Each structure stands twice: as C-alpha cells, then as structure tokens.
Amino acid sequence: MAHDRYDLVIVGAGAAGIYALIRARKLGLNAVVLERGDGVGGTWYWNRYPGARCDVESFDYSYSFDELLQQEWVWSEKYSAQPEILAYLEHVTDRYALRDGIRFGVHVESAHWNEERLEWAVAAGGGDTFTAPFLIMATGVLSTPKLPDIPGLDDFAAELYSSAHWPVTPVDFANKRVAVIGTGSTGIQIIPEAAKAGAAMVFAMQRTPSYSLPARNRPLDVADHAGVKQDYRGMRQVARATMLGAFTDTRDRSALEVTPEEREAEYQRLYDYGSPMRFASAFNDLLTSEPANRTARDFVAARIADRVMDPEIARKMTPSGYALATRRLCIDTDYYETFNRENVTLVDLREEPIESITPEGISTSAREIPLDMIVLATGFDAVTGTLRRLDIRGTEGTLREKWDHSPDSWYGVMVHGFPNLFTVTGPGSPSVSSNMFLAIEQHVEFISDLIADSRAAGVTRIEPTEEAERAWVQHVAEVANATLLRDAESWYTGANVPGKARAVLQYVGGVGPYEDLLRHEAQAEYPGLMRARATEGVGQ
Numbered sequence: 001m002a003h004d005r006y007d008l009v010i011v012g013a014g015a016a017g018i019y020a021l022i023r024a025r026k027l028g029l030n031a032v033v034l035e036r037g038d039g040v041g042g043t044w045y046w047n048r049y050p051g052a053r054c055d056v057e058s059f060d061y062s063y064s065f066d067e068l069l070q071q072e073w074v075w076s077e078k079y080s081a082q083p084e085i086l087a088y089l090e091h092v093t094d095r096y097a098l099r100d101g102i103r104f105g106v107h108v109e110s111a112h113w114n115e116e117r118l119e120w121a122v123a124a125g126g127g128d129t130f131t132a133p134f135l136i137m138a139t140g141v142l143s144t145p146k147l148p149d150i151p152g153l154d155d156f157a158a159e160l161y162s163s164a165h166w167p168v169t170p171v172d173f174a175n176k177r178v179a180v181i182g183t184g185s186t187g188i189q190i191i192p193e194a195a196k197a198g199a200a201m202v203f204a205m206q207r208t209p210s211y212s213l214p215a216r217n218r219p220l221d222v223a224d225h226a227g228v229k230q231d232y233r234g235m236r237q238v239a240r241a242t243m244l245g246a247f248t249d250t251r252d253r254s255a256l257e258v259t260p261e262e263r264e265a266e267y268q269r270l271y272d273y274g275s276p277m278r279f280a281s282a283f284n285d286l287l288t289s290e291p292a293n294r295t296a297r298d299f300v301a302a303r304i305a306d307r308v309m310d311p312e313i314a315r316k317m318t319p320s321g322y323a324l325a326t327r328r329l330c331i332d333t334d335y336y337e338t339f340n341r342e343n344v345t346l347v348d349l350r351e352e353p354i355e356s357i358t359p360e361g362i363s364t365s366a367r368e369i370p371l372d373m374i375v376l377a378t379g380f381d382a383v384t385g386t387l388r389r390l391d392i393r394g395t396e397g398t399l400r401e402k403w404d405h406s407p408d409s410w411y412g413v414m415v416h417g418f419p420n421l422f423t424v425t426g427p428g429s430p431s432v433s434s435n436m437f438l439a440i441e442q443h444v445e446f447i448s449d450l451i452a453d454s455r456a457a458g459v460t461r462i463e464p465t466e467e468a469e470r471a472w473v474q475h476v477a478e479v480a481n482a483t484l485l486r487d488a489e490s491w492y493t494g495a496n497v498p499g500k501a502r503a504v505l506q507y508v509g510g511v512g513p514y515e516d517l518l519r520h521e522a523q524a525e526y527p528g529l530m531r532a533r534a535t536e537g538v539g540q
C-alpha cells in the first residue's frame with residue numbers, strides 16, 4: 001500500500017490525460033496519470049469493436065498543439081478506424097516520452113479533499129493512495145457503459161460482449177446467430193461488420209431508429225495531405241473559431257429562406273460529401289426551428305427509402321418523433337444496405353419488446369430467438385456517469401449527491417464545493433457537441449494556464465463561486481432551451497439513464513464563442529473563482 005505525493009494527479013490516459021501530462025511537464029510539475037487500462041487511449045482503447053471509427057474527419061480529429069506532430073502524422077482514411085486512432089495516441093505518448101508518468105492498471109475508487117492540507121487524496125483499488133494539491137479528472141464523457149436492465153442477461157450461456165469492453169482477441173462471427181442490441185452510432189457500425197464477417201444471421205434489435213448518413217469514407221492520398229498541410233495551423237485556427245470546432249463552412253441562411261430546389265441541392269451536396277457536422281450545419285436554423293429541421297429530416301428519410309429495398313423495413317428504420325441531430329446524427333458504411341442482405345433481420349423492439357434473455361437466446365413478446373452471440377451496444381451513462389460513479393468528496397458532500405440534483409459546473413471545468421478539482425469536457429462545455437480533440441485542448445490549456453498562474457501567485461486553493469456557477473448553468477440552459485435539443489430524449493440530456501437528472505449536458509453556444517468566454521475569464525483574472533493564498537482564508 002503505497003502513498004505517493006505529486007503536484008498534480010490526472011485520472012485517465014485517454015486523449016485528455018495524455019495532453020494534460022504533456023502540459024503539466026511543460027510547467028515543471030511532478031504529475032502522474034492513473035489509468036485503469038493496460039494501455040493509453042481511453043475510448044479508443046476500450047471500444048475496439050469491429051467497425052469502430054471516428055465520425056469527425058481525421059484531419060480534425062487529432063491534436064493541434066504541435067505543428068510538427070500534425071505535419072508528420074499521416075492519416076490513412078477520411079474517418080480513421082479505431083486501430084489507427086489508438087496507434088496515434090500511442091505514438092503521441094512515446095513521442096513526448098510520457099510512459100514513465102503513467103501508472104497502468106490503477107483503478108481509482110475515490111478522491112477526497114482535505115481542507116487542512118489543501119490537497120486531494122486519490123485512493124485506488126489495492127489500497128494505494130496518491131495525494132496532490134491539484135486533481136484533473138480526464139475520465140472521458142463516454143466511459144461508463146450503460147448495460148441494459150433485461151431480466152436474465154447474466155444467464156445467457158453463449159458469447160456475450162459489450163461494445164465498450166470489446167476483447168483484444170478477434171471475435172469470430174462466422175456462421176453464428178448474432179443479436180446486436182442497440183442502433184445508435186455503435187450498433188450502426190457493428191451490424192454491417194457482423195453481417196460481412198459471415199454471421200449465419202444478424203438480428204439488429206432496434207428500439208429507436210437513428211438518422212444516419214453515408215460516411216463516404218475513403219483513403220486519403222498525397223493531395224489530400226498536401227491540401228491540408230500547406231496551412232494546417234491556419235485551418236486549425238479557423239476551426240477553433242467555428243461552432244463545432246472543425247473545418248465546416250459558416251452558414252448564414254435559414255433553410256426556409258431558400259427555394260425547395262436550392263435546399264434540396266444543398267442537402268444533396270453535403271450528403272454526397274459525407275459528414276454529420278457539415279450536414280447538420282447546412283443551414284443556420286436546423287437546430288432551432290422545427291419546420292427547418294423537418295426539411296432535413298424529410299431529405300434523410302427519402303434517402304433511407306432509397307437505400308433499404310424492402311419498403312416495410314425502410315419504414316421501420318425511418319426515425320419519427322424527434323428532430324434530426326437532437327440525438328447523435330450518425331454516419332455509416334453500408335448500414336442501410338446491410339438490411340438488403342439475406343443474413344440480416346431487423347427486429348423492431350417497439351413492436352416486439354425484449355422480455356428476457358434466456359440461456360439460449362432472446363425472448364421478445366412475439367418469439368424466441370435462439371442465439372450464439374449477443375452484442376450490447378446500449379450506450380453510456382454519458383458525461384457525468386464516470387464522475388458520479390466514483391466517490392469524489394469535496395467540502396460539502398459528494399459530486400454524486402450534487403449532480404443527482406443537477407449536473408452543475410462552472411464552464412464544465414470546475415465545480416463549486418470541489419476546490420482544485422478540474423474536469424476535462426465536463427457538463428456544460430461543448431464536449432460531444434464539438435470536435436472532442438479540440439474541446440480537450442481548450443480545457444487542458446485553460447486548466448494548465450490556471451494552475452500555472454495560480455502557483456506563480458502563491459494561490460493554493462481555487463474554487464468557483466456559487467454565483468458564477470449558477471450564472472453559467474443558467475446560460476447553458478438558456479442557450480440549450482433556444483434549440484430543439486431541449487426536447488432531446490437521449491444521452492444528450494441524461495434521458496437514457498433512469499433517475500439521472502435531466503439537463504442538456506453540452507454547451508451548444510459554440511466552440512468559438514465558448515473559447516472567447518474562457519479567454520475573457522483568464523484576462524479578467526478569473527472573476528468567477530475564489531482564489532486563496534496559503535496564508536489567507538477561504539473566499540478571499
């Protein structure tokens with residue numbers, strides 16, 4: 001049972017933890033990263049299921065902090081697959097010689113604030129403790145899987161996998177009867193792969209259909225790289241000022257102010273390009289106006305009908321009752337076409353809900369489906385899930401108790417009642433509504449600048465004021481309530497986890513405006529924070 005002291009403890013060695021360690025070392029801090037896995041990569045370490053790839057283009061979905069790094073790395077596809085993203089994160093880890101600062105296989109269980117010593121004590125399974133005045137939770141937004149509460153799940157006698165804990169050894173689908181439960185981004189990626197890999201039958205168990213666009217994934221060639229890399233830095237600067245933090249065009253027209261022909265042509269152009277970010281940004285009111293959104297929905301619904309040969313299956317796979325992009329707008333490779341194959345069956349769980357899982361398979365209200373394999377692609381307790389699961393104890397109780405009520409946070413980066421604790425892409429920040437790599441960079445840079453500035457000024461305790469936090473939470477809600485996201489029934493609002501406080505978990509005011517606000521906070525010497533020096537009392 002070791003007890004180690006550091007200047008900074010970082011939990012998680014995904015893209016956020018890796019960059020946090022790079023920045024900490026630049027500041028000369030003695031920092032450690034605690035990681036439960038045996039390797040770096042976070043999301044891209046755990047979600048190694050077949051078909052896993054990003055839905056933000058590779059040139060965007062990568063670090064921008066080092067011009068040399070972005071110039072030298074060669075992405076092979078428009079949308080990188082999981083092995084390549086993992087290899088990239090491993091490369092970054094080695095390039096900046098970070099491995100000796102990362103402790104693998106460490107399961108953090110709790111973090112308790114000590115008000116006398118002004119430090120966090122982070123306890124891990126096995127009894128090891130790590131203390132430091134500053135703690136960064138880089139634990140990811142989609143890191144706690146939400147497994148379905150289906151009776152008999154544990155009784156299933158054949159192969160059972162969770163997409164979010166996929167085995168390292170390849171899974172063989174050949175000649176097997178496979179059920180995939182869930183048709184969000186993950187299920188949409190797995191189902192075609194299982195079918196292609198020769199499953200005897202893939203049962204796609206769909207409760208809520210998603211809107212999905214063809215990814216138009218393709219290899220990147222020398223010209224693609226040259227086009228971006230001739231001014232990568234400049235493109236990143238532009239991206240950082242956009243709403244989504246990626247290379248999207250700025251749109252200043254309503255979907256309703258153009259002719260139907262112009263609108264159709266624009267949707268078609270972006271549909272042919274293949275990018276959910278670009279498609280959802282086709283007009284400036286798709287997320288704020290129901291009639292505008294309907295034009296986009298109708299367009300995508302017509303394309304689903306083009307892609308699925310059986311009109312009845314197409315109808316069942318066409319979403320209804322929610323606005324496009326208020327649940328994740330997915331992209332796919334041959335998802336709908338997969339349902340034209342002989343070895344794929346759509347099971348519409350709205351018509352025949354799952355009643356139980358038996359040792360042999362799945363029982364729906366209509367039939368028994370014997371199976372050799374079940375894949376759970378049932379999503380995550382997103383954004384706040386991992387932080388709520390850990391025993392994080394501040395000055396007034398646990399984060400779980402606080403967030404059970406409402407996921408309040410100051411800019412998604414600090415929480416009142418939890419001094420010197422930082423969350424990367426926490427609730428109320430752009431996070432998953434944007435290019436995550438950029439969102440991570442924004443936060444890590446803000447946090448490390450704040451720590452550097454505070455240490456230089458002799459500040460030992462930093463905490464957002466209750467008023468500043470309340471004001472931010474109110475602003476996040478106001479912005480969200482002006483959009484169609486206010487009605488979202490998905491993990492975006494915590495709706496997929498029974499009992500979870502309902503709130504739009506992302507700041508949808510845009511990455512560029514968000515960064516301006518953070519910059520203003522820093523320039524104004526953090527008016528939203530109480531920063532106390534060692535000899536001062538709290539609140540000064």
Ligand code: NAP
Nearest residue numbers: 053054055148182183184185186187207208328377378379
């Ligand atoms: P998700 O979008 O939350 O989808 C979960 C699916 O499981 C939904 O279809 C849900 O149906 C279904 N489900 C949950 N519980 C069920 C139950 N008891 N019975 C039947 N169906 C059940 O989760 P995800 O697909 O893992 O994606 C989560 C997020 O991860 C995405 O939105 C995206 O941000 C990210 N992601 C990105 C990529 C990419 O970059 N391409 C790939 C994968 C994931 P209901 O909707 O009816 O609850």
